[in-house]
Amino acid sequence: MRFRFVFLLALLVMTLTSTAMAQQEEQPDVPVFATQIVAEYHHDTNALTMGLLWHDGSLYESTGIAGASSLRRTSITGENEATRLVDAQYFATGLTLVGDTLIQLTLRDGLAFTYDIATLENTGSFSYEGDAIGLCYDGEALYMSDGTETIYRRDPETFEVLDTFTVNLNGENLAGIAELECVGDHLFANVLQRRFILRINKTSGSVDGLINAALLLPGIGSGENNFLNGIAYNPDSDTFYLTGTLSPT
Incomplete structure (x- = not known):
């Protein structure tokens, strides 16, 4: 199977260094999928990307860091269409769309903010623990x-x-699960500070595929806040849009 990628960043690591892999001497007993880069587009290098989604021709992005978190709508070429700043006390993280409502997580504050997708106006919040x-x-x-x-x-x-x-790879728990994208029967996931993407069976939690992303974005993983994070799927073109924190593409 070959996956098509747009808006790519550099990462294509064939050798995995996750917790589960560190306990195994052999290659993982799951397929490693080939990738095809379709195009590359500019990305704001000041954006600590924590969530990304595609909807109706635009990219929606949640950026983190307390004091600089935001919700953004941009064109595919990186032009800003709308921005909603998040209160300075919050570190914004994941983002998804339910109907016409965007839901944006916060890292440690136990609040998920909701927004109208057309205006990016805040419409409420959910509370949670952890x-x-x-x-x-x-x-x-x-x-x-x-x-x-x-x-x-x-x-x-x-x-x-x-x-x-629990997410597991070859029967071993795999920690560090970060950004998520729901596609069919699977979750596609970034792993904190790692250069690969997991395909996770959303029923069993088993990793049944790996996307080697190491050559897609040079420099990813070279800094504490510079790593692969951000997966958006466009079902119309069957392509994935990827980026990283503080990445130029």
Whole structure:
């Protein structure tokens, strides 16, 4: 299987260095998918990307860092269409769309803000316990990560936890799950400070595919705040839009 990528960043690491992989001497018993770079576009190098999604011809991005967090709508070429600043006390993280409502997580504040997708006006919030990093919606449930190996299924209307499951690679728990994108029966996930993308079976939690992204964006992983993070899927063209924190593409 070959995946098509647009808006790419540099990362294509064939050798995985996750917690699970460190315990294994052999290559993972899962397929490593080939990639095809379709195009590259400018990305704001001041944006600490924590969430990314594609909708109706535009990219929506959640950027982090307390005091500089924002919700943005940009064109595919990187031109700003609208920006909503987040209160300075919050570190914004994951982002998803439910109907006409955007939901944006915060890292450690236990608040998920909701916005009207047309105006980016804040319309309310949900409360939750614990850390929150990645978020996606599959049409029925929300999937949220907290930087560990645990994924939370949540009700899109109440944000209550429906159940949880653990991400595992070859039977070993795999921590560090960050940005999420729901595509069909799978979750595609970034891993904190790593140069690969996981394809996770959203029923079992098993990693059943790896995307080697190491050559897609030079320099990713070279700094504490510079790493692969941000996956958006365009079902119309069957392409993925990728970027990284503080990445130029």
